[in-house]
Amino acid sequence: MSHSPSAPSSAAAGTPGPAAGMPNPEPQALHARVTALLASPAITERRPPAEEPWPLPGPEPLDLAALYAVTDGLVLADGATLLRRGELARATDWLKQDRSLDWPEGLVVLGEHQELVVVLDLDPTGARAGGGILEAPHDGLSTFQRLDRSALGYLERHAGVGPGDPGPEQRLADAIARRDVAALHEALALPLYPGAERNAALGALTLGSLLAAAGDDAGALKAFERSVAARVRAARRGAGALERAAALRACVAAAREAGATTLAEQLAQQR
Template sequence: MTDLPHLSDLSPRVAALLAHPSITERRPPAADPWPCTGPEPPDLAALYAATDGLVLADGTTFLRRGELARATDWLKHDSSLDWPDDLVVLGEQHELVLVLDLDLTASRAGGGILEAPHDGLATFQRIARTALGYLEQRTGLLPGDPAPEQRLADAITAGDIPALRQALAEPLYPGTDRQTALAELTLGRLLAAMGDETAATEAFERSIAARARAAPRGAAAIERAAALRACAAAARQAGAESLAARFAARR
């Protein structure tokens, strides 16, 4: 996990969150110890020091601290999941399971708060870096601390070159190669439209590589060909006809 503020620095944020009208249920703090592998993140410690779980008006539910390990073990057993020990079920949000990734092995881009559909519990989307930040986003209280993948999605939509470069420079959560490919494709198109064909070519090449990494086994060549066509189309859309022709000519 990334470096987080001290517990005392988080208390005002927790107080503001719990005073928000979107919080429809909160519970008295409990004496249950942190039940999971690895240290308790400071933001969760601050949250559980004020309320033992909560419910939002939109149905988002955070479990009691004492329920976390049992809920995680039950879900792993019931769904035959081979999750690592540092993934913890925090609660749910409609048809999604909320999961805390502690990333104790530093192998998953620092971990954070993940969402996984009930029918796809091996497919994660990282939403925020911390549980408190996630709740701030859900309530609309503050932007919270969105995950790089969320900032990347926003930058793609906005067509923001500096934001794209900044988000792409950060470690991204495993399984985001398709999003990376789209981001690099978008960046390449924007750079081509500015006349920077060298930088555009580099972005397009990274897009092709990311799309090939995301391909199912045995389909990398097909995905690479599709990625080349996408780069040619993006360059053409940007008015860079010579660049488009170079990618269109490749096989």
């Protein structure tokens, strides 16, 4: 993922705000979720709360403020770790310097999970689809996958105490697995995190196949064209034409498998 640095939020540091990309949650609901999380046997280490202030520009996400109010970091049985509040800025600065990372503003090391670094994207300018909780491998720290919209949701899923706050990418993956037309339409209408073009391509291909099987050739054609466009955007420099041809072949095959012969021929003519 490559982004030019963006300016941090002008909101006062230390004043809690909504989690990146999320509506303002009710404090009572947050408290109940945090209580349920901390009661889980999946929590193997819980540190007492500390007086450390929020160390970063912009407001602290409300879910993190609720967590840090009762525990200064966590360790879960599956290895997922939430750093102490006072460690966030130091860990981020150290990693960026050690690996010569050109991260944009708003990316914060939050913890780790096995061989993955867990990163909070505060997305202060709204340039990255609302940010959220990302994972990146230690050997690919500029390649992110968004897992959740909030740190609390991420920890809930790892502890097995709730569905979390899944981001659009997870909703899209679930819709693909269920082959749910309505859910695919809904998920594809949401802004995806930068670098998720192949997810969008697969979702649109799946939607096109389902619509073709239902006899909606016009809707299927739009979905297939969207799949092709997403794959072209994801192609490395200079490989756009090859990727477009491969994407069209996949769409033709999907249309034929769905029994939409005329549509398959129409797509084949675009190659």
